[in-house]
Amino acid sequence: MYAKAMSVQPAVAPLQIQSVVDHVYSALRERILSGDLPRGTKLRQASLAEELGVSRTPLREALRRLSTEGLVEFSPNRGATVSELDFGDMRHAWSARVALEPGAARLAAERRDSDGIAAMREAIAQQRAATDDKDASFAANRRFHLALAAASGNPHLTRFAEMLWVPRIGVPIYQAQAAEPAGAGGWAEEHERITDAIESGRADDAERLTREHIQAHPPVAPAVA
Amino acid sequence: MYAKAMSVQPAVAPLQIQSVVDHVYSALRERILSGDLPRGTKLRQASLAEELGVSRTPLREALRRLSTEGLVEFSPNRGATVSELDFGDMRHAWSARVALEPGAARLAAERRDSDGIAAMREAIAQQRAATDDKDASFAANRRFHLALAAASGNPHLTRFAEMLWVPRIGVPIYQAQAAEPAGAGGWAEEHERITDAIESGRADDAERLTREHIQAHPPVAPAVA
DNA sequence: TCGGAACAACTTGTATACATTCGCACCAAG
DNA sequence: CTTGGTGCGAATGTATACAAGTTGTTCCGA
Secondary structure: OHHHHHHHOOOOOOOOOOOHHHHHHHHHHHHHHHOOOOOOOEEOHHHHHHHHOOOHHHHHHHHHHHHHHOOEEEEOOOEEEEOOOOHHHHHHHHHHHHHHHHHHHHHHHHHOOHHHHHHHHHHHHHHHHOOOOHHHHHHHHHHHHHHHHHHOOOHHHHHHHHHHHOOOOHHHHHHHHHHOOOHHHHHHHHHHHHHHHHHOOOHHHHHHHHHHHHHOOOOOOOOOO | OHHHHHHHOOOOOOOOOOOHHHHHHHHHHHHHHHOOOOOOOEEOHHHHHHHHOOOHHHHHHHHHHHHHHOOEEEEOOOEEEEOOOOHHHHHHHHHHHHHHHHHHHHHHHHHOOHHHHHHHHHHHHHHHHOOOOHHHHHHHHHHHHHHHHHHOOOHHHHHHHHHHHOOOOHHHHHHHHHHOOOHHHHHHHHHHHHHHHHHOOOHHHHHHHHHHHHHOOOOOOOOOO
């Protein structure tokens, strides 16, 4: 059974060997994004390494990777801390999205990739199905915008969008959603109009609608910080 | 004399302590960008470490940083190599610039920061002064576009622009310059019109001019690869 | 002559050990 | 009571050592 299945697939399948560094990187990233490691947390290497069952060497390499992504910050001889992301950073990230995503939408409209469009529609469906669940709604929203960037077919734009959507946008958008009762539903409709424009190749419309959509929902300042 | 000068400046000046990792990172980055380490070069850790006078530990951390930036690639148990950047990548980078820089120009026009505009004008002057020197001309061109991104006041856009301009755009633009006899001079004029639009706050014009400027100069396929 | 297996040298990946620096507590002097 | 200094503990930064994997070569057989 297995042999047959394997013979059908390409022999040299992915076979993704993940090094210890990759595992540590994924684990830390997950912890930071989920809020398990709040911003400003000092990342002590000895305890973290013991917790993850590895030595400090791969841990440090993973931290370097995260620092290049901006999720953690190194201070010379003082170690790494989870990056502080204040409201100013969030506005910057939103502003960068205003500059980025319309251009990505234009590219997507010029490309009209069916897979990419399908991914966008799927995210819309998920958003419609999760009007009451705030977390799911936010996840679907994020998913749509990442799918939009991916539909551009441009790896750089995709990567940039992921960097912007990672932790910085999450909280404020989430709170904006909570503030707007009709939020999720209205967003799904706007998303759909963008997707339609892309699918029919109306590049100017796709660009304009995306810009208007993002600009219509600026981040909301957190109540606490 | 010094004391007086220092009392004027903020007391806690930069005082940038650079760790060995930072030095190695800068050195490797410089070597890659200058072409001293051509694309596809296998980066053997032992020899590199000895060459730089450090051990493999900080070297590996620097390589991780570079890998997150996309300049080098890790292959499990096979080490790191300088990233292969083919023509497809260059077109992607150019395409990403088309999506990115017009939005940055719009932000810059809304912001109208005098320092940022001064940096742009300085780059234009350098470009005008270096019409015969190809290298200087390209450097000035790159400088203008980075200054444009920086004038947006958005750290994310600045960072993204730097990532796109680093190695990928350089060669093809350089070759395009060589192909167009009147290139440098014409570019300086276009740059100036963009800067004027930003300085006078005409956001729509700045965005449109930037897009047209970039789209008018697509990358040229290298002769060799 | 060509294909393949086995071995050896080398390279990477991870762990451990050592040196340096930082933070904090305690203490003394003004 | 506050301010400056000193010393210890802990954490980081770097170097070295060891284990595991990869690559190139050689030798054998068909």
